[in-house]
Amino acid sequence: MPRARSSPETWTSSGVDLHLSLDLTTRPRHGLEESLREAIRAGRLPVGTRLPSSRALAADLEIARGTVVEAYAQLTAEGWIVSRPRSGTAVAGAGPTPASRASAPSHVDTSVTFDLRPADCDLSTFPRSAWAAASRRALSRAPNHAFGYGDPRGWIELRQELSAYLGRTRGVRTDPDHIVITTGFAQGLGITARALAAIGSLRLAMEDPCLPYHRNIARSAGLRLVPVEVDADGVDVAAIRRRRPTAAMVAPARQFPLGVCLSPPRRTELLAWARARDGYVIEDDYDGEFRYDRQPAGALQGMDPEHVVYTGTTSKTLAPGLRLGWLAVPHRLLDAVINEKHLADGQTTTLTQIAMTELIRSGAYDRHIRRMRLHYRRRRDILRHELASRAPHVRVDGIAAGFSVALTLPDGWAERDVVAEAAKRGIAVHAMTGDGYYAGAAQARPARLVVSYATPPEHAYRDAVTALAESLAAPPPRGGDSSSPA
Numbered sequence: 001m002p003r004a005r006s007s008p009e010t011w012t013s014s015g016v017d018l019h020l021s022l023d024l025t026t027r028p029r030h031g032l033e034e035s036l037r038e039a040i041r042a043g044r045l046p047v048g049t050r051l052p053s054s055r056a057l058a059a060d061l062e063i064a065r066g067t068v069v070e071a072y073a074q075l076t077a078e079g080w081i082v083s084r085p086r087s088g089t090a091v092a093g094a095g096p097t098p099a100s101r102a103s104a105p106s107h108v109d110t111s112v113t114f115d116l117r118p119a120d121c122d123l124s125t126f127p128r129s130a131w132a133a134a135s136r137r138a139l140s141r142a143p144n145h146a147f148g149y150g151d152p153r154g155w156i157e158l159r160q161e162l163s164a165y166l167g168r169t170r171g172v173r174t175d176p177d178h179i180v181i182t183t184g185f186a187q188g189l190g191i192t193a194r195a196l197a198a199i200g201s202l203r204l205a206m207e208d209p210c211l212p213y214h215r216n217i218a219r220s221a222g223l224r225l226v227p228v229e230v231d232a233d234g235v236d237v238a239a240i241r242r243r244r245p246t247a248a249m250v251a252p253a254r255q256f257p258l259g260v261c262l263s264p265p266r267r268t269e270l271l272a273w274a275r276a277r278d279g280y281v282i283e284d285d286y287d288g289e290f291r292y293d294r295q296p297a298g299a300l301q302g303m304d305p306e307h308v309v310y311t312g313t314t315s316k317t318l319a320p321g322l323r324l325g326w327l328a329v330p331h332r333l334l335d336a337v338i339n340e341k342h343l344a345d346g347q348t349t350t351l352t353q354i355a356m357t358e359l360i361r362s363g364a365y366d367r368h369i370r371r372m373r374l375h376y377r378r379r380r381d382i383l384r385h386e387l388a389s390r391a392p393h394v395r396v397d398g399i400a401a402g403f404s405v406a407l408t409l410p411d412g413w414a415e416r417d418v419v420a421e422a423a424k425r426g427i428a429v430h431a432m433t434g435d436g437y438y439a440g441a442a443q444a445r446p447a448r449l450v451v452s453y454a455t456p457p458e459h460a461y462r463d464a465v466t467a468l469a470e471s472l473a474a475p476p477p478r479g480g481d482s483s484s485p486a
């Protein structure tokens with residue numbers, strides 16, 4: 001058991017004198033975490049500083065080794081430190097990353113114990129060995145011209161692998177000539193939006209709610225945005241027809257953040273609109289690989305490749321830091337999209353592309369996705385069970401796929417109060433209205449939270465979910481006006 005201590009005191013450890021001021025009076029793990037964060041933030045522990053082993057530090061502090069292990073795991077998850085086999089634990093280079101581009105904080109919020117805001121996938125599961133092996137193979141096989149300027153569409157072998165892979169797994173109908181490799185969905189959207197602007201297609205319907213970052217990208221490309229409501233069947237296609245956009249962006253497999261799947265009749269209706277209008281649909285297939293309860297919903301693009309710009313990304317399957325994604329582009333729009341990609345950055349990094357080619361070719365990408373599907377489904381089941389038993393009055397949507405859910409709160413509960421109540425327990429979640437997911441004018445909407453279950457470290461996952469469910473067990477104390485009256 002950790003020993004109670006008087007505070008604060010300084011401590012050192014074998015070989016490494018860390019000079020930390022440490023309060024272990026009440027919660028040793030939190031005290032240790034906070035003093036390490038503070039020392040790194042203040043620059044007293046510069047990048048690369050080796051930290052003592054958990055055993056040595058626990059002995060110095062006379063606390064349980066498990067406490068140090070947990071503190072190190074938490075700081076690793078937050079990005080302050082890194083652990084490498086055989087070289088121990090050290091202060092990380094980049095520091096923590098913002099939890100979400102939807103509301104990227106300009107500072108590190110050290111009061112957050114469990115960050116359930118949607119952004120990253122589970123970064124601890126990145127297939128390091130498979131990626132390293134793929135990179136090694138790719139480098140030894142790559143011809144010299146792989147290191148030069150190349151086709152703006154990307155590395156031909158990756159485009160070949162992808163056209164087969166996307167056909168097999170998502171029902172996409174394309175060929176290597178019509179694939180453009182991007183640095184992720186964000187770039188795919190940006191260059192498609194610019195290509196649309198270039199051909200005079202200037203009014204883009206976007207689902208409302210959606211990620212505010214994506215609205216900003218489309219707007220900065222010069223498009224006029226037309227927000228369109230989403231119901232249980234997906235985007236309201238009749239509203240699209242009425243409001244006369246020239247293109248529409250949708251996430252048919254799993255709308256974000258509401259989590260609904262575009263129904264078969266709406267798919268047909270949306271494509272009929274695109275054909276009649278001679279317009280385009282931008283399909284955001286960001287997490288189509290992760291469906292748990294029934295057959296994956298295939299890509300919309302497979303039903304009409306000439307009216308759908310398909311977009312895929314590795315941000316959910318591998319890691320957003322890779323910055324790697326792809327487009328399958330209708331023939332008529334291809335030149336305009338290639339031109340915008342060329343203007344944006346010439347081409348996507350070839351080294352990443354050749355490693356990805358090997359990852360797919362070797363079967364390691366399929367294996368990783370299968371493993372991750374089980375991983376997230378297990379997490380999803382724990383979340384569902386905890387919410388059903390501790391907060392049955394909360395409606396959970398989007399649970400069949402992906403790794404975020406939309407929680408609808410009972411009448412009379414205010415988003416802001418619920419977020420504040422969760423924060424008291426160290427949990428960060430997003431409020432659907434309060435965090436800017438809606439573009440439309442403020443109106444009475446149900447209070448909703450957006451919660452991701454991808455990121456808490458494995459050892460802390462159950463605690464995170466239990467703490468969330470407990471914070472939703474009873475109406476929160478009222479804290480003033482709400483942005484989302486029920």
Ligand SMILES: Cc1ncc(COP(=O)(O)O)c(C=O)c1O
Pocket residue numbers: 119183184185186187211251256284286312313314315320325
């Ligand atoms: C709705 C949606 N689409 C796409 C993405 C992937 O974006 P990118 O590939 O730019 O990382 C995300 C990531 O958070 C997302 O939330």
